[in-house]
Amino acid sequence: MDRKSQVTIVDVARHARVSAGTVSNVLTGNRPVAASTRKRVLCAVEELCYRPNLLARSLVNRSSNTIGVVAYGLEYYGPLRTLVGMEQQAAELGYSLLLDLLHRPDGQDVDAVLEGMLARQVDGIIWAVHEVGDNHGWVTEARLLTLPPMLFLTMEPRVGTTMVATDNRAGARLAVQHLIDAGRRTIGILCGPMTWWEVRERLAGWQDALDSAGLEASPDLVVEADWSAAGGERAVFQLLQRRPDLDAIFACNDPMALGVLHCCHRRHCSVPGELSVVGFDDTPESAFFWPPLTTVHQPLAELGRAAVDQLHRQIELRLQGEEPEPPTVQWLFPSLKVRKSCGAAL
Amino acid sequence: MDRKSQVTIVDVARHARVSAGTVSNVLTGNRPVAASTRKRVLCAVEELCYRPNLLARSLVNRSSNTIGVVAYGLEYYGPLRTLVGMEQQAAELGYSLLLDLLHRPDGQDVDAVLEGMLARQVDGIIWAVHEVGDNHGWVTEARLLTLPPMLFLTMEPRVGTTMVATDNRAGARLAVQHLIDAGRRTIGILCGPMTWWEVRERLAGWQDALDSAGLEASPDLVVEADWSAAGGERAVFQLLQRRPDLDAIFACNDPMALGVLHCCHRRHCSVPGELSVVGFDDTPESAFFWPPLTTVHQPLAELGRAAVDQLHRQIELRLQGEEPEPPTVQWLFPSLKVRKSCGAAL
DNA sequence: AGAATGGGTTAAAACGTTTTAATCGCGTAT
DNA sequence: ATACGCGATTAAAACGTTTTAACCCATTCT
Numbered sequence: 221m222d223r224k225s226q227v228t229i230v231d232v233a234r235h236a237r238v239s240a241g242t243v244s245n246v247l248t249g250n251r252p253v254a255a256s257t258r259k260r261v262l263c264a265v266e267e268l269c270y271r272p273n274l275l276a277r278s279l280v281n282r283s284s285n286t287i288g289v290v291a292y293g294l295e296y297y298g299p300l301r302t303l304v305g306m307e308q309q310a311a312e313l314g315y316s317l318l319l320d321l322l323h324r325p326d327g328q329d330v331d332a333v334l335e336g337m338l339a340r341q342v343d344g345i346i347w348a349v350h351e352v353g354d355n356h357g358w359v360t361e362a363r364l365l366t367l368p369p370m371l372f373l374t375m376e377p378r379v380g381t382t383m384v385a386t387d388n389r390a391g392a393r394l395a396v397q398h399l400i401d402a403g404r405r406t407i408g409i410l411c412g413p414m415t416w417w418e419v420r421e422r423l424a425g426w427q428d429a430l431d432s433a434g435l436e437a438s439p440d441l442v443v444e445a446d447w448s449a450a451g452g453e454r455a456v457f458q459l460l461q462r463r464p465d466l467d468a469i470f471a472c473n474d475p476m477a478l479g480v481l482h483c484c485h486r487r488h489c490s491v492p493g494e495l496s497v498v499g500f501d502d503t504p505e506s507a508f509f510w511p512p513l514t515t516v517h518q519p520l521a522e523l524g525r526a527a528v529d530q531l532h533r534q535i536e537l538r539l540q541g542e543e544p545e546p547p548t549v550q551w552l553f554p555s556l557k558v559r560k561s562c563g564a565a566l
Numbered sequence: 567m568d569r570k571s572q573v574t575i576v577d578v579a580r581h582a583r584v585s586a587g588t589v590s591n592v593l594t595g596n597r598p599v600a601a602s603t604r605k606r607v608l609c610a611v612e613e614l615c616y617r618p619n620l621l622a623r624s625l626v627n628r629s630s631n632t633i634g635v636v637a638y639g640l641e642y643y644g645p646l647r648t649l650v651g652m653e654q655q656a657a658e659l660g661y662s663l664l665l666d667l668l669h670r671p672d673g674q675d676v677d678a679v680l681e682g683m684l685a686r687q688v689d690g691i692i693w694a695v696h697e698v699g700d701n702h703g704w705v706t707e708a709r710l711l712t713l714p715p716m717l718f719l720t721m722e723p724r725v726g727t728t729m730v731a732t733d734n735r736a737g738a739r740l741a742v743q744h745l746i747d748a749g750r751r752t753i754g755i756l757c758g759p760m761t762w763w764e765v766r767e768r769l770a771g772w773q774d775a776l777d778s779a780g781l782e783a784s785p786d787l788v789v790e791a792d793w794s795a796a797g798g799e800r801a802v803f804q805l806l807q808r809r810p811d812l813d814a815i816f817a818c819n820d821p822m823a824l825g826v827l828h829c830c831h832r833r834h835c836s837v838p839g840e841l842s843v844v845g846f847d848d849t850p851e852s853a854f855f856w857p858p859l860t861t862v863h864q865p866l867a868e869l870g871r872a873a874v875d876q877l878h879r880q881i882e883l884r885l886q887g888e889e890p891e892p893p894t895v896q897w898l899f900p901s902l903k904v905r906k907s908c909g910a911a912l
Numbered sequence: 913a914g915a916a917t918g919g920g921t922t923a924a925a926a927c928g929t930t931t932t933a934a935t936c937g938c939g940t941a942t
Numbered sequence: 943a944t945a946c947g948c949g950a951t952t953a954a955a956a957c958g959t960t961t962t963a964a965c966c967c968a969t970t971c972t
Binding site for chain 2: 959962
């Protein structure tokens with residue numbers, strides 16, 4: 221009963237007393253067709269409620285109008301907002317999104333996921349997985365040649381890859397410079413896991429700012445946690461133990477900054493009086509922490525849109541058989557949201 | 567150059583001196599094939615790096631092993647975690663996820679989105695859009711007959727639909743009862759937009775608990791905001807103006823509860839001393855608010871997994887031409903995470 | 913010995929499109 | 943008149959699979 225329910229292009233053709241090819245031409249606009257027959261065809265389409273089967277179309281066109289997104293860590297704020305941006309832009313350009321999630325940051329299931337995407341004939345892939353450890357070891361120029369156009373998010377630039385990322389190092393500089401301008405002199409950093417490339421970038425930014433201000437950037441001002449508020453609280457506790465003279469801290473994301481605030485509340489250490497705090501991410505809630513958190517804002521939706529745009533361009537090129545444009549690296553720039561937690565005049 | 571790159575099943579067949587059908591049989595396991603030839607085929611597959619084209623397979627099988635997910639409000643905590651749950655279960659069952667986002671909760675683009683999913687031949691659809699206003703007006707028994715199996719999340723149960731949702735009313739009862747047990751007597755509620763079905767459910771739960779304790783549930787204890795911390799802060803400010811005798815408040819999500827805390831900090835009103843606060847969602851950060859927030863926990867990942875499971879079952883049934891099982895409603899139950907913000911003994 | 917069984921294999925027909933190459937009218941230039 | 947050109951249309955050949963129905967060739971059963 222539902223086997224025959226699918227109404228096909230030849231049904232429409234028959235109904236309009238015309239050939240299937242003509243119906244196709246009307247629908248895709250690929251070749252001109254006389255006004256009178258066009259009208260007949262469109263009527264038939266309407267009447268039969270015809271809806272083209274995109275699978276069949278993709279099969280012959282060798283293009284599925286689908287882009288594969290493989291993401292990791294949607295539970296974090298960044299990847300999520302980026303995904304939303306991707307979806308918006310994709311929808312605008314007429315692409316659908318095939319979503320796969322990696323459940324571990326290491327490169328375990330890379331091959332399986334990639335195989336799956338290829339088998340489903342995606343036109344291109346956005347690799348929205350953070351670089352942690354050597355989980356991007358598989359990304360080599362040779363390997364990329366065997367794949368459809370790929371776009372990488374947030375990884376250390378490599379030869380032959382085109383990517384889009386925010387400039388984490390610049391963001392960290394912004395944050396730390398602000399603390400320096402507010403008169404702070406002993407500025408710690410609360411890192412995420414050092415295996416993450418982004419973390420190392422932010423650490424470098426911290427060092428940049430301190431160096432150029434002639435301030436100490438000693439290793440015992442650095443502490444590492446797991447991105448969570450709980451971890452952040454524990455880590456900053458140790459840090460304060462080690463360096464009681466600390467007068468500011470830069471946390472590599474907002475939840476950890478929240479952990480810092482929590483720690484301060486418990487120790488009755490006033491923020492920003494005794495300790496300035498600045499975070500990274502600008503989650504919507506951060507403005508309502510107590511005190512409201514100064515933090516680094518990233519244009520995450522932009523990032524997602526840019527990723528789709530870049531990929532789209534590559535896909536178009538390959539479709540027309542042209543030479544691919546040389547790999548590019550596109551940086552987006554973060555900005556600082558100044559709030560009360562670091563004691564500068566607003 | 568890349569036109570011919572695709573290696574097809576007949577290439578494999580030729581290479582193994584066998585027919586295409588046989589290759590298919592060895593790969594799908596649909597029919598028995600002699601051990602010796604199987605080995606020959608597998609060798610050929612290996613050697614040629616053959617990868618079946620799932621589009622072609624789907625075309626003939628009339629089943630794409632894809633489920634469409636249309637979601638709204640990924641920027642909220644709930645929908646996001648649910649999506650992650652769906653992806654996990656889908657991956658486990660061998661489905662891919664085709665993701666579409668609605669950008670407005672009203673029923674604007676419903677038809678377009680639905681058309682797109684149908685055209686792409688999804689096997690089933692998960693409608694993960696909150697019920698707000700009459701945006702589910704299109705969901706009628708008649709309409710559903712024209713569609714592939716559908717599963718709804720978080721909407722008012724309707725005849726003919728199968729859905730999965732958490733019992734919001736029960737969750738609210740839990741929260742409010744806990745406040746009552748802590749000795750509170752004048753308990754306000756900070757609602758999200760009343761157009762949302764979930765909000766009305768939580769409101770009903772609040773009323774349930776107050777009624778059965780013989781406490782006042784007057785309309786001037788109810789205030790409405792927009793889910794955001796900012797909105798929550800504004801709304802609770804008004805509420806306190808109106809009812810200075812308020813001694814507890816139940817916020818319908820954690821960000822709004824954060825807004826309440828923020829408001830209290832600014833007015834030097836102690837929590838839980840003067841005002842108890844409880845939230846809804848159990849976002850990871852809520853444990854690190856100041857004071858740590860008592861809140862209602864929902865099994866969100868479970869919810870997503872359950873959704874995929876249910877849909878999978880329906881798909882299987884239809885595939886085998888059986889009668890669909892009668893529509894069911896599956897409720898998951900929330901639980902209370904007790905922390906310091908409501909002043910009960912821990 | 914001849915018929916029936918049955919496992920293994922295959923050629924051909926689907927699945928629903930787009931594209932290619934050929935065909936058909938028809939007006940215009942030779 | 944014949945040839946030519948040209949726009950609109952079509953029949954048939956792709957696209958890469960699975961499935962159906964027929965076929966072969968050993969066994970086994972009468």
